[in-house]
Amino acid sequence: MRIWGIALPSRTPVSFDVDGDRLRASGSSTSDGLWLLPGLTDVHSHPGTEMPGDEYSHEVFRRHMLTHRAAGVLTVRSPGSADPVRDRADDVDLPRLARSGQWLATPGRFFPGAGRRIEEAELPSAAVEEAAFGWCKVIGDWMPDDPPVPLDVLTATVDAVHAAGGRVAVHCQTAEGCRNAVLAGADSLEHGMHLDHSLLPRMAAQGTALVPTFSAFAKSIENIEKATDERLKEWIRGGWEHAFPTARAAFEAGVTVLAGTDTYPCGQVAAEISWLIKAGLPVEAAVGAGSWTAREWLGLPGLVDGGFADVVAYDEDPTENPEVLLRPKQIVLRGEVVV
Incomplete structure (x- = not known):
């Protein structure tokens, strides 16, 4: 099978032959054809469960991942999983999965009964265990008036995971929780609702990404009057209003801002990209946040010779008309045409 068109973000005409699950440059190219992305990417999704405390279901996982795939989402990062099985291979017909172990929740933080419950002193060693897949997820804070995980504990946790070759995502919504996550050197801030903008230069310098999850908080705002x-x-409303200038300021400061939905139904990355655009990110940066930028951040190749044969094609340039992201013309995953 041959794939050709205009590759983003380079806008270069390309032509690839599919060799198994890899792309091989064909030696010829044309400016005709479709606009090509290396798959959309959702960096904050929890396939396999739908409510806090649910037991993991592989049937639900497959349904969620197939919904992602149908929307052109070919890579999913699951920061926090209820799946206790550590040796299960990814299903080859599903999007690629970057995952962590179970959420790590210390006393007084997270939904009752959800995640792996540990004491603060256990957090560094538990985080190393849960990072066996590459990532671990720490619940860094919870309700507005509750204290976050202490900075020294969180710093020791991040240091331990980094020493083991893993990466750390931190759930943080309060100002102090966000501050501790940044100062501890976390790899990503999940949500970051009340993030102090004075921390943005440090985030940029140390490579801490921001995942605002607008889609999830939009639902919270819809139901806030209940x-x-x-x-x-007041705290949620304030965080929602603060999130928009925060995303824009983070991008302008050089922070990697990424698209993660943290909501259901799955396959809603195009909507999250729209929220990033509303927040003031340039359209191309917002599309990249849900595609090539996110893939590069996860260590995955783009549309290059030898890269993965994961391609989503569109009739129009998504950076000129992002609404076309809702209408993929062709989806190729691991070298197989699925749409």
């Missing part, structure tokens, strides 16, 4: 806790409502 809450009875006025302090909580």
Whole structure:
């Protein structure tokens, strides 16, 4: 099978032959054809469960991942999983999966019954264990008036995981929780609702990415009036309003801003890209946040000779008309045409 068109982000005419699950340059190219992305990427999704505390279901996992695939999402990072099985190979008909072990929750943090519950003193060693897949996810804070994981504990955790060759995602929503995650050297801040903008230069310098998860918080805002806790409502509203200038300021400061949905149904990365555009990211940067930039951040190749044969094709340039992301013309995963 031959794939040709205009590759993004380079806008270079390319032509590849599919060799198994790899792309091989064909030696010829044309400016005719479709606009090609190396697959959309959702860097914050939890396939396999739908409610906090649910037991992992591989049937649900497959359904979620197939929904991602149908939307052109060919890579998914799952920062925090309820799946206890450590030796299960990825299903070859599903999007590529970058995953962590179980969420790590210290006392008073996270949904009751969800994640692996540990004491703060156990966090560094537990994080190394859960990072066996490459990532671990630490619940760094929780409710607005609750203290976050102490900075010294979080720093020791990040250092231990990095020494073992892993990476650390930190759930953080309070100002202090975000601060501790940045100062500890976390690889990604998940949510970052009340992030202090003075920390952005440090994030950029040390390579800490921001995953704002607008899609998830948009649902919270829709349902906020149902809450009875006025302090909580004020905190969520304030975080939502703060998230927009934060994403824009982070991008302008050189922070890697990425598209992660953290919501259901799966396959909603195009909507998350739209939120990033509304926040003020340039369209090309927003599309990259849900495609080539995210893939590079995860260590995956783009549309290059020897790269993965994961390609989504569109009739129009998504950086000129991002709405076309909702209408993929062709989807190729691991060298197989799925749409």
